[in-house]
Amino acid sequence: MNQExxxxxxxxxxxxxxxxxxxxxxxxxxFGRYGFDGASTRQLTEAAxxxxxxxxxxxxxxxxxxxxxxxxxMARIDTHVGDMRARIGTHLMTLDAAGxxxxxxxxxxxxxxILQTMVTLFVGKESESWARFLVREQMEPTEAFxxxxxxxMRPMIEMGRRLIGVILREDPASEHxxxxxxxxxxxxxxxxxxxxxxxxxxxxxxxxxxxxxILRGLAAELVDVLGPSKAGAA
Amino acid sequence: MNQExxxxxxxxxxxxxxxxxxxxxxxxxxFGRYGFDGASTRQLTEAAxxxxxxxxxxxxxxxxxxxxxxxxxMARIDTHVGDMRARIGTHLMTLDAAGxxxxxxxxxxxxxxILQTMVTLFVGKESESWARFLVREQMEPTEAFxxxxxxxMRPMIEMGRRLIGVILREDPASEHxxxxxxxxxxxxxxxxxxxxxxxxxxxxxxxxxxxxxILRGLAAELVDVLGPSKAGAA
DNA sequence: AAAAACATATCAATCGATTGACTTATTACG
DNA sequence: CGTAATAAGTCAATCGATTGATATGTTTTT
Numbered sequence: 171m172n173q174e175x176x177x178x179x180x181x182x183x184x185x186x187x188x189x190x191x192x193x194x195x196x197x198x199x200x201f202g203r204y205g206f207d208g209a210s211t212r213q214l215t216e217a218a219x220x221x222x223x224x225x226x227x228x229x230x231x232x233x234x235x236x237x238x239x240x241x242x243x244m245a246r247i248d249t250h251v252g253d254m255r256a257r258i259g260t261h262l263m264t265l266d267a268a269g270x271x272x273x274x275x276x277x278x279x280x281x282x283x284i285l286q287t288m289v290t291l292f293v294g295k296e297s298e299s300w301a302r303f304l305v306r307e308q309m310e311p312t313e314a315f316x317x318x319x320x321x322x323m324r325p326m327i328e329m330g331r332r333l334i335g336v337i338l339r340e341d342p343a344s345e346h347x348x349x350x351x352x353x354x355x356x357x358x359x360x361x362x363x364x365x366x367x368x369x370x371x372x373x374x375x376x377x378x379x380x381x382x383x384i385l386r387g388l389a390a391e392l393v394d395v396l397g398p399s400k401a402g403a404a
Numbered sequence: 405m406n407q408e409x410x411x412x413x414x415x416x417x418x419x420x421x422x423x424x425x426x427x428x429x430x431x432x433x434x435f436g437r438y439g440f441d442g443a444s445t446r447q448l449t450e451a452a453x454x455x456x457x458x459x460x461x462x463x464x465x466x467x468x469x470x471x472x473x474x475x476x477x478m479a480r481i482d483t484h485v486g487d488m489r490a491r492i493g494t495h496l497m498t499l500d501a502a503g504x505x506x507x508x509x510x511x512x513x514x515x516x517x518i519l520q521t522m523v524t525l526f527v528g529k530e531s532e533s534w535a536r537f538l539v540r541e542q543m544e545p546t547e548a549f550x551x552x553x554x555x556x557m558r559p560m561i562e563m564g565r566r567l568i569g570v571i572l573r574e575d576p577a578s579e580h581x582x583x584x585x586x587x588x589x590x591x592x593x594x595x596x597x598x599x600x601x602x603x604x605x606x607x608x609x610x611x612x613x614x615x616x617x618i619l620r621g622l623a624a625e626l627v628d629v630l631g632p633s634k635a636g637a638a
Numbered sequence: 639a640a641a642a643a644c645a646t647a648t649c650a651a652t653c654g655a656t657t658g659a660c661t662t663a664t665t666a667c668g
Numbered sequence: 669c670g671t672a673a674t675a676a677g678t679c680a681a682t683c684g685a686t687t688g689a690t691a692t693g694t695t696t697t698t
Contacts, residue, residue, distance in 0.1 A: 185643070185697085208441055211688060221645055225688090228643095232688065305543065308598040309536070315600060323601050348606055349622050353591035355598070360590025363597050364542045366549060367557050372582055388583050395629070419663085419677070445654055455679055459654090462677095466654065 190228055193218040194242040197235055202299030205306055206236050233313065240314035243303060244321040251287050251326075258283075258329060277336040278393050281354075284330060285389035288358045294382050301362050327351060339398045350396075357392055361385060424462055427452040428476040431469055436533030439540055440470055467547065474541070474548035477534060478555040485521050485560075492517075492563060511570040512627050515588075518564060519623035522592045528616050535596050561585060573632045584630075591626055595619060 196218035200209045211232055215222050229235040258280050265272055292301045307318050330351045335342030338350065361368050361377070368374070374381055430452035434443045445466055449456050463469040492514050499506055526535045541552050564585045569576030572584065595602050595611070602608070608615055 189643085205439075210686080212686090221643095222688095223645065223690090224643090226690080302543070305597065308601055309539065309596075311600045319601055319604065323598075324604075327601070327605055345606070345618070349618070352594050352598070352602060352605070353622070353626065356590035356592070356594025357587035358590070359594055359597065360586050362543075363539065363593065364557075364586070364589070366545045367542055367553055367561070368586060370553065370558075371561055371586070372579070384579070384583070388587070392587065395631075397629075423677080444652080446652090455677095456654095457656090457679070458677090460656080 186228070189218075189220055189224060193220060193224060193228065193235065194239055197239040198243055198246070198303065199299045201236060201239055202301075202303035202306075206233075206312060236312070237314050237317070240303075240307070240317055241321075243300060244318065246300070247291065247322060250291060254283060254287060255325065255329070262329075262332065272333070272336050274337055277333040278396075281330065281333040281337070281396075282390050282393045284326065284333075285354065285358055285393065286386045288355070289361075289382060289385045289389055292359060292362045293377055293385055295377055305359070305363060327355070330354065334396070337393075337396055337398075354392060354396075358385070358389060420462070423452075423454055423458060427454060427458060427462065427469065428473055431473040432477055432480070432537065433533045435470060435473055436535075436537035436540075440467075440546060470546070471548050471551070474537075474551055475555075477537060478552065480534070481525065481556060484525060488517060488521060489559065489563070496563075496566065506567070506570050508570055511567040512630075515564065515567040515571070515630075516624050516627045518560065518567075519588065519592055519627065520620045522589070523595075523616060523619045523623055526593060526596045527611055527619055529611055539593070539597060561589070564588065568630070571627075571630055571632075588626060588630075592619070592623060 193214070197209075197214050200214050200217050203209070204213070211222060211225055214232075214235065215224055218224070225232060225235055229238055261276075261280075262272065291297055292304075304318065304322070307315050308323075331342045331347055334351050334354070335344075335347050338347060340347050365377075369376070372381075427448070431443075431448050434448050434451050437443070438447070445456060445459055448466075448469065449458055452458070459466060459469055463472050495510075495514075496506065525531055526538075538552065538556070541549050542557075565576045565581055568585050568588070569578075569581045572581060574581050599611075603610070606615075
């Protein structure tokens with residue numbers, strides 16, 4: 171079995187590339203919906219419109235397809251958040267190089283942007299299976315966890331830590347800032363994880379564009395009420 | 405008719421009750437760890453030390469065992485949170501009957517208690533499989549979801565809504581209070597759902613007693629910083 | 639022709655469930 | 669009381685269906 175494509179995409183694989191793409195696209199949906207064990211190879215290939223044999227042929231095994239799907243997912247997500255991440259990251263590095271510090275207002279603006287992107291990406295309907303893929307991978311890490319964590323979670327979390335550190339006026343590396351970073355993530359993630367309970371409690375039929383807009387507003391509010399512990403609290 | 409049999413547990417079922425108990429206890433762990441599809445009947449019966457046939461005999465089917473396990477879980481949880489829930493619930497009803505309203509300080513105290521209970525129940529290690537059972541049931545509802553939601557989630561959420569309504573000085577039924585209730589839940593739940601990422605970011609080896617204490621402190625802080633939108637924010 | 643891509647027909651393993659025989663406990667009856 | 673009849677509980681053996689993977693043949697491209 172030789173499906174190595176080390177340096178270049180051979181012209182011969184024009185057909186193959188289409189098949190791979192179809193399979194990855196379908197696998198992202200099927201794996202996201204049913205998980206690794208829950209998704210059968212028949213299901214995966216039928217959803218992609220390819221033969222059962224295509225899995226061992228192109229990806230070696232079911233597990234190979236899964237790992238490839240995880241990387242495909244990260245690439246897809248990067249097309250959605252890559253710009254924002256690069257922009258904020260560059261801004262932070264520019265400040266570092268100039269020896270200047272991030273203003274609180276800027277930090278709030280960036281943090282709001284990140285959380286609102288999380289809403290769109292995690293709670294929205296069109297990316298439902300993606301989100302389930304990621305949540306599942308967090309809760310029960312598989313072989314692909316390290317890649318997903320390093321590629322998506324970690325950079326986002328550490329960027330969030332820095333921003334929250336500025337807003338709370340604390341060390342971004344402190345335990346407290348790390349904890350508060352996770353609480354903010356959880357504040358959004360809960361609308362995906364407890365999806366059924368959310369629909370029941372909010373009296374929503376589904377999470378459509380209208381609901382996403384409400385949650386984006388909520389994300390902005392969460393950043394607004396975030397602040398250093400004030401002495402003058404009753 | 406010298407001996408009543410109908411009201412009390414029949415002497416005949418003493419053995420059966422032991423077997424059922426063993427099976428439910430083992431099933432709670434196995435289902436929690438691997439999910440419904442992931443747990444095999446062999447696994448379930450071997451963990452309980454009973455024969456494969458015990459599942460159809462006592463619970464009709466694997467699904468019957470699963471539903472029974474969900475109800476068993478709720479009973480177990482009730483032994484942990486039942487007292488608190490009853491105490492707060494009674495207090496609220498007493499106030500209602502007297503036409504009095506809940507003070508903000510009391511609301512904060514109760515809410516902190518609820519969140520800290522969530523920490524112990526969801527994040528602690530000894531109840532890890534329980535928590536995973538519940539989280540899984542939320543994310544991919546099965547036949548047992550309605551029971552779990554009605555029995556555990558809903559009463560807790562609606563009690564939280566009432567308390568948060570007092571603190572935010574808003575209508576507990578409003579959309580905003582509902583949203584903020586979920587964000588609080590998510591702030592704790594995230595430490596279970598993104599467990600692997602939490603360990604990596606917090607540089608923890610595991611979530612033991614020490615970490616639970618830290619998270620209980622975080623829960624208290626989250627209630628502290630909760631308040632009606634203040635005008636004097638810079 | 640040679641390689642790449644696709645398809646058919648299986649494989650052994652495991653799934654949940656069922657069968658029917660077996661042991662133990664409870665009830666019925668003399 | 670004692671003992672046979674009945675029910676309750678346990679067990680190994682096995683069912684058809686499905687799982688991921690493979691062996692091998694066919695078509696397409698170079």
